[in-house]
Amino acid sequence: MKKEEVPQDNIRHFRTARKAAYVVDEEGHYTTVPTTGWNVEEVILYQAIGEFEEQAETCRQRVARGEDSPIAYFMFKRRMDPTVLAQAMGLPRWRVRRHLKGKVFARMGEGLLKEYARVLRVPLDALTPFRPDVLEQETYELPPGLSTADRQAGRTPGPESTAGESSRRSTP
Amino acid sequence: MKHVIDFEHRHYGHCESGVVSGLLRHSGLDLSEAMVFGLASAIMFAYVPFLRMNNMPTISYRILPRTIISGIQSRLGIPFRKQTYRDPGRAMEELVDFMRRGQIVGLQTSAYWLTYFPPEMRFQFNVHNLIVFGVEDGEFLVSDPVFEHPVRIPATDLENARFARGVMAPKGFVYHPEGVPSSVDLPVLIRKAIARTLFMMLSSPPPFGIRGIFYLARKIERMERSKDGRYIRLFLGHMVRMQEEIGTGGGGFRFMYAAFLQEAADILNSAALLEASRKMTLAGDQWRTFALACARIIRQRDGAPDLKEIAALLRRCGEVERDVYVLLKKGI
Structure with a gap:
């Protein structure tokens, strides 16, 4: 890849971040240049996110009908699958798979529920009764791309920002 | 505090x-990042169908996590x-x-x-x-x-x-x-590191190394019969994510390795290495072309994807890359 061929597509999820790409400069020497992303990366990332979101949404409806357990919903929301969740819980996968069923969930003990709540980092009272909206109130989120340099300059990257580089970038 | x-x-x-x-x-x-990457013999290709995450097989363009640390540790003798x-x-x-x-x-x-x-x-x-x-x-x-x-x-x-x-x-x-040596004998270490990479890429059984690339190409071709369009798109997306998104410097580390070969050529004063670096850049470009073709298929959303074309592109990646290693084998 030559230096002038590096894609600078301002892709959505990078926000103010830039990645380093290895490129060949005019004299044929290797160097790195910051890039605002490649469209291909945007396509594949939103494909992966869309897959999780779709699963979570189907699951939410199934939970409402009592077919799935709320644990399954939060699992997809946390971008996990049964294998990852089982390893995080330290349980065999078949047990975790059972716990994803609505009927089994209704009979689960408090100790196990607490552990699921801890691993999925949701409050226990969001599991029973099921409150899917709890994730929308999460507070650990920092403003995207808020780096030290931004902070020192008192800038908050985002659509309302007016300062240089960050205002140029599109935010979803 | x-x-x-x-x-x-x-x-x-x-x-x-x-x-x-x-x-x-x-x-x-x-040491530059590329030099560290090269000295740890970190470039690889692996397709491990039985190790699955989120219902997708493991596809990797580098060696296992943590092995860059241990590779540098053993090759440079730095504790x-x-x-x-x-x-x-x-x-x-x-x-x-x-x-x-x-x-x-x-x-x-x-x-x-x-x-x-x-x-x-x-x-x-x-x-x-x-x-x-x-x-x-x-x-x-x-x-x-x-x-x-x-x-x-x-x-x-x-x-x-x-x-x-x-x-x-x-x-x-x-x-x-914990403490670094004041100087390292780079020419010797570079030769060792490249030799190790050649062994891993050329002599590994499928699904690893160059043979792994061809093996995966065949698998993709066969998916047409057994998998639906949705799965195929997710699979190709997954593969490109491993190649481009997980911080690889582009082209699934191939550009980074080309940078290493260029540095190595300077140190060893070797024309063969310089030529290998140039060819490795072409291999990286080929991987980018492959990624672009995959993205196009994902964007179509429906219809049967042309897996023949994808598999051919993947084989081309394997061929271009194999040429690099063969050239290196002669030159080193």
């Missing part, structure tokens, strides 16, 4: 090689102090201790809980590496190699990230080099 160590942040293509390069530079041994913890509280206390003593450290973390990441990019990916170089007001100062500037992260978030559980859980893994 404030302990900030004077450390110059640099922007790198990949997390693990970037962290190792940063740590060594801070200890007085200046690394490495530690994991059971108790998160103790791990965080010791991290502050490191800062108090003026020792920067590398950490293994989960990308999902790193709050300075754009939310869309947070996946359950447990092998992200970063450098901590200070602590101030309950926040840690982080030099994340794949970010342009140093960032800050609250202690609780960092603790979450260090003690995320699941596949390849970091368990608070912390590491730093």
